[in-house]
Every structure is written in C-alpha cells, then in structure tokens.
Amino acid sequence: MSALGIRFVKVMKRYATYVALQGLDLEIEPGTRFVLLGHSGSGKTTTLRLIAGLEEPTSGEIFLGEQKVNQLPPGEREIAMVFQDYALYPHMTVEENLRFGLKRRGVPREEAEQRIGKVLRMLEIEELRRRRPRELSGGQRQRVALARALVKEAPILLLDEPLSNLDARLRLQARRELIELHERLGFTMVYVTHDQVEAMAIGEKMAILERGVLEQVGTPQELYHAPRNLTVAKFLGSPPMNCITVQWDGRGNIFFSEAQFLVALPEDWTRVLEHFPPSPLILGVRPEDCFLHHLPREGNPALPVRVKGIEDLGAEFLVHLDQFTARVKDLPYPFGEELFLSFAWPKVHFFDPRTERTLREEKGESSIHSLLSQAGWAFPLG
C-alpha cells in the first residue's frame, strides 16, 4: 500500500444549530502518523469523519492525494477506519468480519484468504478466527477491529479514539504496537484522541483543535515547547503549564501582584517585550522549568514562594506553591517552607491576555531562535 496525503482547504462543517468546524486548512503528508487532539466538541472527530466521508463538508474542499473527494461515498475512498466502539459485526466471526469488506471491494477469494491469514498472524490473533465478537475480551476486540482495517491495505488508516475502551496497561501496549505497525507498513495514519499524553506518544505531527478552530499544527516538540497561544499551552503537559497574570512595566520588569514582588527580566526578554506598552501579560512556565532555591541567586531573578503541598511521583516530586506547581528531582521541601522560585527564562512564554497569542511571534520566529540559542537551549522550532 502506498500512502496518500490528505488536504483540507477552508473546510467548514455546520450542523443545524452549531458550527463544528470553521474554515479548516490542514495538510497531512503521506505516510505520517498524524494526531488530531482536542476536547469533546472540538471538531476532531468531525474532521476524521469528513476524511472518511461519513460527513459532507458544508463548504470547502477535501483532497485525498490529488483527488477531490467532497461527494465521494466512504466505500469509494481509499481509507480504512477503526471505530471507537470497534463496530465489529456481532453476528459474524472474526474472519467473516475481515472478509466482508474485502468481498465488497472485489478482492478475489484466494487473495482475500491470504491477506486475512497474514493480518491475523501479524496481530497474533489467529486462534480467534472463528470466534464471534461477544466471545472476545476488550483487548482482543480492539485487535480484531485493527485487523479488519489493516486487511484492506488502504493507504489511509483512520482511528477514532481506538484505545479509549482499554485499561491503562493494555493501552500502553496497544500504543506501542500501533507505532510499530505504522513503521512497518507506512500508511498515512490519522488518529483522534483527547488524551494529550497519547497524542504526544503516537504523533509524528499533531493538530490541536478547540471549538472547531485549528489552534496549531506541528511536531509534538514544537507544540509543547513553542505553543502559539494559551489554549495550546494549557492543553499539553501534565500537570499543565503555570499561567499567571503579571504586570509588565515597559522597562524590563514584571510585577507579580499576588506575591507583591517585582522581578527584573533577563535582557533577552526585555528586548522581545520592549515595544510592548506597560500592561498585564500572562506568563506561562512549565513545572519542569521552575527551580526552587533556599536563597535568592545572583543574576537569576527569583520570586519568594511558600510550599503548599508535595506530591511524590517516585522519580520526581511535584511541589505546589502559592500560584505555581514545580516539578523537581531533588528531595522535597517541607510544607510551609519559604523558598525562592526561578525560571528557565528562555523556556518561559508570555501571552497577550486579549488575543491569548504568544508574544514571541511579535518579534518573529528568528529572534526567538537566537534568544534560545544564546541561552543554550536547543530544540527545533518550526
């Protein structure tokens, strides 16, 4: 099977009462593992169903490869799909479930049997061949659903929250297997989930959708480290990014009103923000980019904080402070202890509270790159 790319051009989907997708422009390259991430009602499943042809766009164009598919029924598209509830035909055995689609597609009987055997062996479920879905466990059903999709050897595989009905241990295993299968077979994979950990683990590229709007597309690294807006910043990471409103004085200082404390920004940030008039800003910093000290350090502006609680995660600790959560490796600090909090400044984000957009872009991506490389932080930015 050769992979096919997918392209959305200004696709809008409106139901009677609400707009599920607003002018979506999206390009999925052939052979990628692409994850659509969003809360329920974000439009991620609608996007998937539009690719499958189970929904028709209200306006805009959808291409699979070079072919415009707006009106093409699902059966005529080069796709296979795994449904959230698996949708196995209850009255058919596992092999009949697999055979059904092949027959409809006019695959010769001999080839069909060969393919079925191959897929069942690949997923190690040969012994389930003659069982019916109700005689299978949840994990087995998930495999059969995947087998039914793979046996079609379609260039595009769509998965709608395929692991959400599995328990945590099986989910991890299935996730790994899915990635392996994709590496081996190389189809284009579109994976819908609301689980950001799953999304980052599986996706080579991912798109975050919120209320029918595409917020950002990129590699997991890009989305995690360079969120374009507050929605993306808050979506990824567990625990999520600390987002605190601070007052920018226009002269290189930010004021934490809750802590009643003025912090002088490093020069690099001052340069980024200097054209910005004095106003409230939202400072975003990930828990792992927060550092705790017993004493303020020379040259690294720090904020006095008090320990409110500690969570022991085994390999590390989450320290809950007045407004922040810090993720630290060293021994926990006792409850009530007064400490100083400093940040990995190149990894800090500032957002405009009105537009919720990052202020890094205001100066262009290139300045961010130099800012980061000066500070010795190297990671790819799109």
Added chain:
Amino acid sequence: MRAKLFFIHAILLSLLIFSLLPLTWMVGVSFKTAKEIFTGSVNPLPHRPTVENYALVMERSPLILYFLNTLKAASLVTGILFVVSIFAAYGFSFFRFMGRDFLFYLFLLSLFVPFHVRMIPNYLLVSELDWVNTPWGIAIPQAANALGVFLLRQGMKTIPRSLVEAALVDRAGHFEILFRVILPLLKPALAALCITFFVNAWNEYYWPLLVVSDKAKYTLPLFLRMYVSEEGGTAWGAMMAASTLVSLPLMVLYLFTQRFIIETYLKSGIKG
C-alpha cells in the same frame, strides 16, 4: 426472598388458570354430547368424550376451503406488512432527511385512528377497485398498519450507528447493509412481527365480514359465526369443535415462537 417468590408464583398461577379456563372449556365442550353440555355440570372435562361434534363440522362445511381462504389473506397481509415495515423502518432509522421525525410521528398517529372511522372509506375504495370478495380486498386495507414500522424502528435504534458506518466504509450499499448487517441482528424481532401480523390477520373478523359476502370466500372467523343462530338453538358442541380446529394452527405456531414475541415486546417498551 422465598416468601416473595412464593407470592409471585401464586399470582402467576392464578393468572394462568384464568387464561387457561376458557381454552379448556372450549376444548372440553367440543368433546361433550349435546346432552352433557346442558346438564349443568361445571366440570370442563367431558364425562364420556365423543368426536361426533368434529365429525359434524368436517362433514357439513368446506373447512379446508375456509382454511385456505384465511391462509391466503393472512399471508398477503403479513407479506406486505413485513416488506414495507422493514424498508420504512430502515429509512426512518438510518437516513437523515428533512422532516423525518415529523413524518414518523405522523405515521404513528395513524395507529390512533379507530377502525370504525376507516371502515366506510375503505369499503368504498375496495368496492371501486372491484376487490369485493377477493383476498386483495381482505388484505390490502389491513396491510396499512404502522405498528410494524414502529416496532422495527425501535429494534433498529438499538443497533449502534457505527455498525452501519463500518459497513459503509466497507463499501456496502444500503441493501447489503440492510440484509447482511441489520436484519441478521433483528431476527427475533422479525419473527415476532411476522407472528403478530399473521395472528391478527388470521383472527380478523369485522373487515372480512364487510367485504366478503360470497360464502365460498369466507375466512375462518366468518365461518365460526355461522354456528351462532340468532333465533337460539346454537349448536354449542359443533361450534366449540370448529373453534378448536380454527385456533389449533395458531396455538402450534405460537408455541414455537413465543420466545421471540416476548423478547420483542419487552425491548420495545410497550405492552402487546
């Protein structure tokens, strides 16, 4: 727990007796002599069983002819209703179109129009079509019934939409989806529906009474009525023998299919 179970069984048992009594009475009387029927004994079982009532019925009337007439009409009603209900229910369940639910409820409302309101217009129509005294005349007006569509739609609504979508992705057309995916899952409901339609049509008395005047075209319920004499002197023994013969095929049919019928009505949330 045990006491509760006993109580429930006691109620069920008394209900069983109440529903079995008329049936037993019918069968019992059919084996009694005319003299024994009127001697006032309330014992439903005949003192000395006789088959002379049955002999009388078989001898005097073309029972086979009436049986065939009824079978023809009932099969016609069942066949039409079955096909129409399946397709209509599929449309109402899996197609999305403007005014779908409105149409469906409008359709359901037809269940609330009493027979007596439809009787005259239906008769005029049937007579205009020259269907008086024909199986078509008996069957077609009875086949206009929304119950099947309602029950099957209820059944189809329990089938997850994703199953239909999976079939669509598998390149199945609507006929394949209906016959290969939906209907195999609704076998019990379909069986129950068939039986219900068939029994109703088999037992229908009033409508055939209106459209059938030719004795050779009589259905079984009309035939039974011939035993009731308005001037008194009804031959009870013969009548009960005829009744027993008429209900026998249905009882056998029901015996084999009651499991499906009970299941379907339980799932539809209405009482039969």
